[in-house]
């Protein structure tokens with residue numbers, strides 16, 4: 001089990017409703033991508049799942065128990081502030097291991113940290129500060145840390161959003177390899193992205209959110225067998241069809257306005 005359920009979840013900042021009526025269940029071992037326009041509340045929803053805030057109403061549960069705060073059962077990887085900059089990369093991973101497995105000796109923890117860093121292709125960074133690594137290397141280290149603590153749930157907020165296309169593709173492949181590695185213990189993943197193709201490559205299901213206020217517009221299944229190989233995927237008609245559907249869903253707000261004869265203001269027009 002590591003099922004995450006959202007029941008009628010709503011969230012407001014003061015009088016501003018960010019999202020409402022969120023109902024969704026991520027099944028154990030499922031890879032779910034959250035896709036939606038800027039401001040629909042994807043990051044806010046992920047923060048609630050991480051236990052870094054409480055919903056204004058509704059319930060979030062993990063295996064039926066309410067999520068009331070952060071916990072080692074949920075690993076978190078954010079876009080660019082995942083590692084403590086004042087600690088070496090190795091110490092960052094050791095710190096997490098120390099919280100997850102406090103009974104293990106320092107030497108064991110350092111060894112495990114090094115092993116996970118190597119698993120993501122970082123052989124020589126243990127004693128380096130995160131600031132001395134490239135963005136891609138920092139995200140590798142953050143992934144190593146998330147997998148090292150072996151939490152059954154992984155929450156990722158645009159982890160590859162700031163990376164160049166090649167690094168991004170490599171890290172997507174790495175993430176899929178790690179996630180698929182042990183099919184009996186697959187993590188339940190929530191992955192926020194703006195990138196339709198990334199969502200199709202990674203997800204079992206894609207949750208598309210609408211905006212003003214945020215809500216679940218649709219949930220699409222990615223019925224493409226795994227392992228998915230990038231080159232084959234791009235020439236698969238199922239990929240093209242799903243990509244088209246997702247883009248249509250994402251643009252639905254704009255299309256609705258146009259259908260009703262209203263002009264869509266371009267950004268900044270009202271200023």
Ligand SMILES: Nc1ncnc2c1ncn2[C@@H]1O[C@H](COP(=O)(O)OP(=O)(O)OP(=O)(O)O)[C@@H](O)[C@H]1O
Nearest residue numbers: 013018036037038039040041042043044045192194
């Ligand atoms: N601390 C805060 N106080 C008040 N409003 C906030 C705060 N954090 C976020 N918001 C607002 O909540 C809304 C949702 O923000 P959030 O970052 O969750 O959206 P998002 O879908 O992840 O956006 P993006 O794709 O641009 O990252 C936005 O309108 C944002 O301005």
